Amino acid sequence: MSSVTLDHVHKRFGKAKGVEDVHIHIESGEFFTFLGPSGCGKTTTLRMIAGFYYPTEGRISFGSQDVTMLPPNKRNTGMVFQNYALFPHMTVFENIAFGLQVRKMAKADIKERVERIMKLVRLDGYGERRIDQLSGGQQQRVALARALVIEPQILLLDEPLSNLDAKLREETRYEIKRLQMELGITTIYVTHDQAEAMSMSDRIMVMNSGVVQQIGTPHEIYHRPVNRFVASFIGETNLWEATVTGIEGQNVYVQVTPDISLCGSLQQASPQVRLAVGEKVALSIRPEAVRESAGADGENVVRGTVALAEFTGACVNYVTSVGPHQLRSMFINEGSAVKQPGEAISLHIPKNSIYFAG
Ligand SMILES: Nc1ncnc2c1ncn2[C@@H]1O[C@H](COP(=O)(O)OP(=O)(O)OP(=O)(O)O)[C@@H](O)[C@H]1O
Ligand SMILES: [Mg+2]
Numbered sequence: 001m002s003s004v005t006l007d008h009v010h011k012r013f014g015k016a017k018g019v020e021d022v023h024i025h026i027e028s029g030e031f032f033t034f035l036g037p038s039g040c041g042k043t044t045t046l047r048m049i050a051g052f053y054y055p056t057e058g059r060i061s062f063g064s065q066d067v068t069m070l071p072p073n074k075r076n077t078g079m080v081f082q083n084y085a086l087f088p089h090m091t092v093f094e095n096i097a098f099g100l101q102v103r104k105m106a107k108a109d110i111k112e113r114v115e116r117i118m119k120l121v122r123l124d125g126y127g128e129r130r131i132d133q134l135s136g137g138q139q140q141r142v143a144l145a146r147a148l149v150i151e152p153q154i155l156l157l158d159e160p161l162s163n164l165d166a167k168l169r170e171e172t173r174y175e176i177k178r179l180q181m182e183l184g185i186t187t188i189y190v191t192h193d194q195a196e197a198m199s200m201s202d203r204i205m206v207m208n209s210g211v212v213q214q215i216g217t218p219h220e221i222y223h224r225p226v227n228r229f230v231a232s233f234i235g236e237t238n239l240w241e242a243t244v245t246g247i248e249g250q251n252v253y254v255q256v257t258p259d260i261s262l263c264g265s266l267q268q269a270s271p272q273v274r275l276a277v278g279e280k281v282a283l284s285i286r287p288e289a290v291r292e293s294a295g296a297d298g299e300n301v302v303r304g305t306v307a308l309a310e311f312t313g314a315c316v317n318y319v320t321s322v323g324p325h326q327l328r329s330m331f332i333n334e335g336s337a338v339k340q341p342g343e344a345i346s347l348h349i350p351k352n353s354i355y356f357a358g
Helices: 042-050 092-103 108-120 136-148 166-183 194-200 217-222 229-235
Strands: 004-013 018-028 033-037 057-062 076-082 156-157 185-193 203-207 210-218 238-247 253-255 262-263 280-285 301-311 317-324 325-333 344-346 354-356
Touching: 004 042, 004 280, 018 042, 018 203, 018 344, 033 042, 042 057, 042 076, 042 156, 042 185, 076 136, 092 108, 092 136, 092 301, 092 325, 108 136, 136 166, 156 166, 166 194, 185 194, 194 210, 194 217, 203 217, 203 229, 229 238, 229 280, 238 325, 262 354, 301 325, 317 344
Parallel strands: 033 185, 033 203, 076 156, 156 185
Antiparallel strands: 004 018, 004 057, 203 210, 238 253, 238 280, 253 262, 280 354, 301 317, 301 344, 317 325
């Protein structure tokens, strides 16, 4: 196992920028995820760690070893590619054994190692099957086994679940996490699926257009996003523009529309935000933080009309029209009647759930 450090790494493709100034330290044994929309630079960053691209600028190290210009076969990383890249004409066994044969390992040792790893990914008994005779989920596990069999110091997974259906994706998600915990292997995982990132990772790096936006635990990036992009990309949120009208002690008063004034707390602000009277700010309010209010008046109570009601079984989701704005809210289903579109509703936005996202 090894830590991974990217020291001010840049990658440009001719004039086009790939990624800019990525500066991270990934701990040994950590499950670290690159998250962001398509084209934001996740694969490019992963490929530099694997050695398939060399940085235009900056340095990459594994532990204390500088690997910046080391070819991929000298790095001891196992990689699962975005499209698996399996050898379709070969069997499961041959696919998994390939990396060991290249390393000229003795036949008996290869057999022992491949069989052990097939058991680990629950593919025992499938050794003689050809790749084109496997389901998508099984192919995904062959790709994983092929990456693991070389006993890499670092496991690199590029959207390994993107071709699976929802149920299989969830199952395989647990399987990868189980393997990672069992083997204690430093794992870098690439996805554009925020739920996947949140549920699997120790820490997440959120990227947009080649630029790192935030690095933090799932809890940090969900509750303390540094900017609007992170706030809206991670989970669902209500983003409202407002103007600061007053600051008294810890209280921050904002005006959203002439009819909607709210009070938030100074504690709940991104470090990138400037809170001063007259400043424009973005408020991020998570749907699950909104409460139904018994009364129609009071601090942070807004009155509106249900525009959309959605019953999902576990929850009831409302979209409420509040003046020109819409407020999404989410309630655990406790058996009470679901309000219908057109009905009046009063909602309370707790002070500490208003986040100044900047
Ligand atoms: N070999 C290349 N030559 C030129 N431009 C490239 C090359 N590889 C990537 N890029 C560009 O770099 C940017 C980042 O691409 P990258 O493949 O890293 O995105 P990604 O985050 O992995 O996206 P996706 O989620 O779609 O896989 C894109 O604008 C892409 O067009
Ligand atoms: Mg990619």
